[in-house]
Amino acid sequence: MAYGQFEQFIRNMSRVMGGVNTKLQRDLTLRTRVARRFSMVETAQLLAVDTTYLTRISAEEPAFPAGERAGRERTFSPSEVMQIRAIIGSNPAAKRPYLHWRRPGQPVKVVTFGAQKGGTGKSLSAAHFAQYVNLHYGLRVGVIDADPQATVSLYFADEKLPLFDPATPTLADFMGVDDPGSVKLSEPSGKDLNGIWQPTPWPGIRLIPGGANIQNGDISLFFMSQQASVPVYRVLKDAIRTWDLANPPMTRLENIRGDTGEFDPVRYEQALTETVDVIVIDQQPSLTLMQLNGLVAADSVVIPQTMKGFDLATLATYVSNIGEYLEFIMGFEADLEIGGGEHMVLPTIVQEQNDQDTDQILDLYRKAPREVMQVWYSRSDAIANAAEEYKSIYEYLPPKTRRASAKAFMANANAVNDALVQRIWPELPPRDYARKFIEERWS
Numbered sequence: 001m002a003y004g005q006f007e008q009f010i011r012n013m014s015r016v017m018g019g020v021n022t023k024l025q026r027d028l029t030l031r032t033r034v035a036r037r038f039s040m041v042e043t044a045q046l047l048a049v050d051t052t053y054l055t056r057i058s059a060e061e062p063a064f065p066a067g068e069r070a071g072r073e074r075t076f077s078p079s080e081v082m083q084i085r086a087i088i089g090s091n092p093a094a095k096r097p098y099l100h101w102r103r104p105g106q107p108v109k110v111v112t113f114g115a116q117k118g119g120t121g122k123s124l125s126a127a128h129f130a131q132y133v134n135l136h137y138g139l140r141v142g143v144i145d146a147d148p149q150a151t152v153s154l155y156f157a158d159e160k161l162p163l164f165d166p167a168t169p170t171l172a173d174f175m176g177v178d179d180p181g182s183v184k185l186s187e188p189s190g191k192d193l194n195g196i197w198q199p200t201p202w203p204g205i206r207l208i209p210g211g212a213n214i215q216n217g218d219i220s221l222f223f224m225s226q227q228a229s230v231p232v233y234r235v236l237k238d239a240i241r242t243w244d245l246a247n248p249p250m251t252r253l254e255n256i257r258g259d260t261g262e263f264d265p266v267r268y269e270q271a272l273t274e275t276v277d278v279i280v281i282d283q284q285p286s287l288t289l290m291q292l293n294g295l296v297a298a299d300s301v302v303i304p305q306t307m308k309g310f311d312l313a314t315l316a317t318y319v320s321n322i323g324e325y326l327e328f329i330m331g332f333e334a335d336l337e338i339g340g341g342e343h344m345v346l347p348t349i350v351q352e353q354n355d356q357d358t359d360q361i362l363d364l365y366r367k368a369p370r371e372v373m374q375v376w377y378s379r380s381d382a383i384a385n386a387a388e389e390y391k392s393i394y395e396y397l398p399p400k401t402r403r404a405s406a407k408a409f410m411a412n413a414n415a416v417n418d419a420l421v422q423r424i425w426p427e428l429p430p431r432d433y434a435r436k437f438i439e440e441r442w443s
């Protein structure tokens, strides 16, 4: 009987997989997480200051991190870069802002990366975006992994984070829908919600890891949807609001220096972890109720999308399904505010050797210049390699033979994220990366 054979097959595979070491490369990566260091020149570039200024500050400020010396080079970890940013940014004589934390009273921003198609670079784009705004603007970021596969979690977790441990809370716990048997939301308090965020080795970046029980969330929401009293599409939006109200930004920049004007590492550390400035959500490739929650909660939605004909057909389905959901929600709750920010399609894994992909982008851009980005992710061997180790381009240490392509892809990631920042935070000072990309590709 067919069923019997399938059962046997599953049983055999379960036994075999129980003995396979699936964790070797993963454990290696987790142990060496964020080993990347930045030279004085690179640090100056991240801060948008010149190197002489940085060298002068390093001599003047006692709290300036010593970094590591390798020959004549002095290098800094991402945490040290953040501290340098805070030292410069909190200096009363600073001529412009360096640390772009949200001010007390400003709500947290939510940016969701989602698409119907699998493997379009959603997780990588989300990880790069989180790390870019952290490295270039000092933003504190909360990453929510809404995918049971937990891909984006693998880009942030180190060995201290109990990933894939059934006891580790996921998005389903944050939303209070972790018990599929329950008929009502568990409504965790703001304090409980804050405890769900896990620290990562990135300064000021926290994570709600993905995991299998995100699927329980869908079952749970499905049953709750039978009752008119539970607005199953905005459970995450409400949870984020509850968390935000209980964990708002409180420290003003000037307060991370003591009365004598000296940089205070304790106050700084406290401010770095008191809240986040932006929440980045990485979606699974589908439109389940859990994923719908990620869209409804977003101020901005980014759709990373490959440009092949069949892939674009999934974009058509995705947007039309979202449209139907929105119509339904509006009929239910006409005054609900959804997606007040900018939204865009980000072309990904673009093959520039032949014109097919770029012609497709050009065509889409002409028809929808607001919706389709002029900057895209090109296909890159360097990132394919880095991703095998679950490393983003911002932490990848390429072997000699890949240094040039890794550098090129970092420039690409910078251009994409610069363009995203300009749309999502028009008030932030732009960098030159997107402009350069557009000049090179479009003129």
Ligand SMILES: Nc1ncnc2c1ncn2[C@@H]1O[C@H](COP(=O)(O)OP(=O)(O)OP(=O)(O)O)[C@@H](O)[C@H]1O
Binding pocket: 117, 118, 119, 120, 121, 122, 123, 124, 125, 147, 151, 283, 284, 285, 348, 349, 350, 377, 378, 379, 380, 381, 383, 384, 385, 387, 388
């Ligand atoms: N620009 C690129 N060039 C080459 N390979 C890429 C590029 N971007 C992503 N990839 C590769 O494509 C694969 C999928 O990337 P990623 O996990 O980010 O996609 P995803 O859309 O999140 O996938 P899923 O739908 O499974 O969640 C990864 O192995 C990654 O290495």
Ligand SMILES: [Mg+2]
Binding pocket: 122, 123, 124, 147, 151, 152, 282, 283, 284
């Ligand atoms: Mg993914």
